Amino acid sequence: MPPKKFFLETLVKDKGIASALKRALADDARLSYEEVLAMIYSACDDNGISPDEIREINAVLDNSKSIRNNSRIMELKRQFRNNPQQFMKYRDFPDEKLFTIIQDVQKAARLSQKCMNSLTMSYWSKPERERLLKATFNVLPNGRDSVNEIQWRFNRCWKVLNGASFQYDSQGTIMAKDHVAAAPHAGRAKKLVYISANYFLAPEVYRLGALIHEMIHHFNGVRSDAHPGGLRTDGRLPLNIPYRQAKYNPYCYQWYAVYLEQPNYTPGINFENELIIKAGK
Ligand SMILES: [Zn+2]
Numbered sequence: 001m002p003p004k005k006f007f008l009e010t011l012v013k014d015k016g017i018a019s020a021l022k023r024a025l026a027d028d029a030r031l032s033y034e035e036v037l038a039m040i041y042s043a044c045d046d047n048g049i050s051p052d053e054i055r056e057i058n059a060v061l062d063n064s065k066s067i068r069n070n071s072r073i074m075e076l077k078r079q080f081r082n083n084p085q086q087f088m089k090y091r092d093f094p095d096e097k098l099f100t101i102i103q104d105v106q107k108a109a110r111l112s113q114k115c116m117n118s119l120t121m122s123y124w125s126k127p128e129r130e131r132l133l134k135a136t137f138n139v140l141p142n143g144r145d146s147v148n149e150i151q152w153r154f155n156r157c158w159k160v161l162n163g164a165s166f167q168y169d170s171q172g173t174i175m176a177k178d179h180v181a182a183a184p185h186a187g188r189a190k191k192l193v194y195i196s197a198n199y200f201l202a203p204e205v206y207r208l209g210a211l212i213h214e215m216i217h218h219f220n221g222v223r224s225d226a227h228p229g230g231l232r233t234d235g236r237l238p239l240n241i242p243y244r245q246a247k248y249n250p251y252c253y254q255w256y257a258v259y260l261e262q263p264n265y266t267p268g269i270n271f272e273n274e275l276i277i278k279a280g281k
Contacts, residue, residue, distance in 0.1 A: 112158035164191035183217035216250035
């Protein structure tokens with residue numbers, strides 16, 4: 001029997017994934033969850049997932065022997081059959097970065113939820129929680145109206161992050177060179193966030209804070225001042241921004257989240273500049 005043709009060169013843009021898939025299919029048609037995911041996401045490009053690509057991915061999935069024994073892949077297959085376009089959520093990420101960004105988005109959503117819960121009245125037994133709120137938003141827990149507003153935004157962040165879209169700016173051509181991420185106004189409806197190569201050099205807790213930061217930009221909409229009260233890139237506390245500005249300043253949410261997750265976070269490093277040096281730009 002002649003070997004089956006899977007047309008992977010056209011379907012899968014990443015050469016590494018294509019050859020891994022070819023080996024898997026030529027050998028015993030066994031695919032890992034990660035390989036299936038990478039195959040689907042690598043079909044997501046400027047033109048979306050075309051009908052040809054959908055047909056080819058389905059052919060690969062139907063031919064893989066391992067899938068029916070793997071409940072995670074079966075679920076993924078079901079989701080893909082159901083709505084292939086939903087996978088446009090992550091665009092242009094190479095496979096080794098794809099898994100990081102997928103995990104980061106899930107973790108950032110959970111961290112937003114944790115921030116929201118941390119602002120519930122019953123949690124106010126810890127003095128360090130009170131200090132953090134004062135140091136980031138310049139409010140005290142008894143300022144319930146302010147706390148409710150902050151809480152509401154973290155709640156929204158939690159709900160919206162999992163439905164947001166992400167695009168990898170591998171060459172640094174879409175956004176300003178010193179950015180790790182950006183929230184384009186035009187992508188507000190889709191909650192689109194651009195992610196730079198530098199993003200992946202930052203520690204995890206910083207990355208999660210950055211994703212929350214970009215969501216807050218989308219909630220704010222178009223403003224003449226994107227960071228009311230100023231930039232706070234290095235995370236030194238207190239941020240010293242009056243609450244009327246802090247409630248719109250993405251840095252306040254970013255650093256509240258970072259320090260809630262990692263109270264011993266080391267401030268003072270400006271990752272956006274630091275990362276450019278490391279990346280050799
Ligand atoms: Zn910003």
